[in-house]
Amino acid sequence: MIIKIFLSVLSIIFSLMMLYITNLNYKKNILKKIETIIWNLVWLLIIFISIRPKIIDNYFIENFSVDIFYITSVLSIMFLVIVSYFSLVKIKILEKKIDTIIRADSLKEILEKIKD
Amino acid sequence: MLDKMLIVIFTYNEEDKISLVLQKVCERFKNVLVVDNNSTDKTIEIVKKFSVYYVKHKYNLGKSNSMKTGLNFAELNHFKYVAFMDGDGQHKAIDLENICNKIYKDNGQLVIGYRKNLNNLNFKKKIGTMILSKFFYLLYKKKIFDIQSGLRVFNIFEKKNIYWKSTGMRHYFADAEITCNAVKNGCKIEQVPIETLSSEKYKGMNILQGLYLMLMIFVWRFC
Numbered sequence: 001m002i003i004k005i006f007l008s009v010l011s012i013i014f015s016l017m018m019l020y021i022t023n024l025n026y027k028k029n030i031l032k033k034i035e036t037i038i039w040n041l042v043w044l045l046i047i048f049i050s051i052r053p054k055i056i057d058n059y060f061i062e063n064f065s066v067d068i069f070y071i072t073s074v075l076s077i078m079f080l081v082i083v084s085y086f087s088l089v090k091i092k093i094l095e096k097k098i099d100t101i102i103r104a105d106s107l108k109e110i111l112e113k114i115k116d
Numbered sequence: 117m118l119d120k121m122l123i124v125i126f127t128y129n130e131e132d133k134i135s136l137v138l139q140k141v142c143e144r145f146k147n148v149l150v151v152d153n154n155s156t157d158k159t160i161e162i163v164k165k166f167s168v169y170y171v172k173h174k175y176n177l178g179k180s181n182s183m184k185t186g187l188n189f190a191e192l193n194h195f196k197y198v199a200f201m202d203g204d205g206q207h208k209a210i211d212l213e214n215i216c217n218k219i220y221k222d223n224g225q226l227v228i229g230y231r232k233n234l235n236n237l238n239f240k241k242k243i244g245t246m247i248l249s250k251f252f253y254l255l256y257k258k259k260i261f262d263i264q265s266g267l268r269v270f271n272i273f274e275k276k277n278i279y280w281k282s283t284g285m286r287h288y289f290a291d292a293e294i295t296c297n298a299v300k301n302g303c304k305i306e307q308v309p310i311e312t313l314s315s316e317k318y319k320g321m322n323i324l325q326g327l328y329l330m331l332m333i334f335v336w337r338f339c
Contacts, residue, residue, distance in 0.1 A: 102181075
């Protein structure tokens, strides 16, 4: 029981912190309005689940006969893999762009000198 | 030969060595390009004193991208051969001249300078080079004595057969990737013995990087 409470509290603190960071990113114009709303809803949902885990647990057991723990693990792993994949691809694209720009920029000056 | 050949020298904080390197190279070659990886010391000021082309990356992009810059420059200025040399003074200008003469006389595709005497290397480097060479032979069935040698010259028309993609964390693997691609695509590779002066600055790869390189040699063979 103590572990459950501890995990819930931890989850709530983390979600509150993420709510703050999300809104901070919106103020910095990193996130758009719609993205901010969606992320806020996600963190609020996590807070709700942390406070009343039984509701969701009962719902899944009654309707689908599966444990919420099982669903969460599968979805979490899937989500992590997807996010990691897209982050990696995005980083590679950015890295390539930066390399090309810096190399082109370094050559520009010397080529102009040669032309002159 | 001199008109068709571009010597590309890579530097990063080489203010102690670059002057001597350029002095020796400029005695023998007229087209020299120095690619500086955003040195924070006086390397570029020293380079400016010589009659060479020079470019400076605004950020340190690693050796692989410096090699690409050199290749781009050679393509834009219609050179036929590009020679790569490290700016830390570990290679001799006479060896550079030898490999350039070799490719020119034989109308070759790729000439690699290999360290003929591994005894002056420390134990780790010596064993590492030997293991990599054996591993390479196992996969590619070609005896290359020093797959990672930084002293090499190639015909620019072979670009499609040797082009390298190693960047970021793997930027030091570019030399090995060129060798792998060249062997895989059937390029004519010649090897010329060279002398390597021991460099205190270059510590080589650690064991993890060595294992990573072996993995990449395997990947390049089959992908």
